[in-house]
Amino acid sequence: MKHERYLKTDALVMGSIRLREADRIVTFYTKERGRLSAVAKGVRRTRSRIGGRLEPFSLVHVMLYSGSGSLYTVTGVETIRSFQGMRESLLRMEEGGRLFESLRRLFPEEEESPSSFNLLVRGVGRLSTAEDRPTAAKVVLSTRLKLLMALGYLPELDSCVQCGSDQLLCGFRPSMGGMVCPDCFAEEHYDCFSISANGLTALRDLLESPISDVDRLPLDAAAAAEVERAILRTLAHHGH
Ligand SMILES: [Zn+2]
Known part of the structure; x- marks a missing residue:
């Protein structure tokens, strides 16, 4: 180049x-x-x-x-x-490491994305003052989800990505880029896994809230684990 x-x-x-x-x-x-x-x-x-x-x-x-x-x-x-606060706390550094790992997986070298850069700076800025583990985790989950969305990998949380149904969504299919309904989930596609109602709410909230506000969102450990899984499986499908 x-x-x-x-x-x-x-x-x-x-x-x-x-x-x-x-x-x-x-x-x-x-x-x-x-x-x-x-x-x-x-x-x-x-x-x-x-x-x-x-x-x-x-x-x-x-x-x-x-x-x-x-x-x-x-x-x-x-x-x-x-961002001195990042290096003063092991938990902030650990969570920041997850953010950088997502970046490495999503972007080959020298692929420019100014919007992702701005997102990343906002995420690290908020993370550098995160008071506790739950806040740090929410900031980083939200930033990683927004990065996926910026790249077009997480478009659909409101209707089934396979059949378009907007009834109760219960599974996530990374290769299709979103949620699926119970009928499509029952087809047992290899890359499909279940997401609870709490997990879906967490996905929506973390995507839609500005990074500066995510500490106010409720997020229990089970929902956080489902969001983490959705991110990791999407990275595994699209990442390098
Ligand atoms: Zn469906």
Whole structure:
């Protein structure tokens, strides 16, 4: 793929791995070009100014240079929001990890999606101040569902995706992208699994509520597990 040699973009830092003595390979989710990796040179030196700005979950403005190789090189970083709260809590980091895992599964490298970037920033922003596990879980389930919807993978929760019936829906079929009715559920398709009335309400609420409001939604453990399953099975069907 041919690009201009320099790229300036807002980006969320997804993580990094060590490369050689003082360098790291940093993975970003960028607004302009989606997920990509870049070498950050000298960041492991104690006086590196760039290194301190490349902590996971930070929102940055990054300057990248694209040379002859496949990796970009980081030439400058400015912090927009550090989202420090993310790194102060194990549970926030765990939930944030689920969010990034969904991103990895849904987007190949360098597939741009500015709307997904904005969604992700809102999700991480709310997660960075989540007070407890239930709130963190709701923020992340909601953000992941909205990502699926943005990609067109979760369109139908109001009528059966197979026959169009709008009576009581009781199952979820990832390959068809939504809920099915009892008659279609009884056909026992391999990828179909049951969703309770509570689970369906949770799916709708988490999709429709703004991320800033999801902490007010009721969500019991059983419904949360069903939503998690719907997300994972959809990722398994459509993801990479
Ligand atoms: Zn049906």
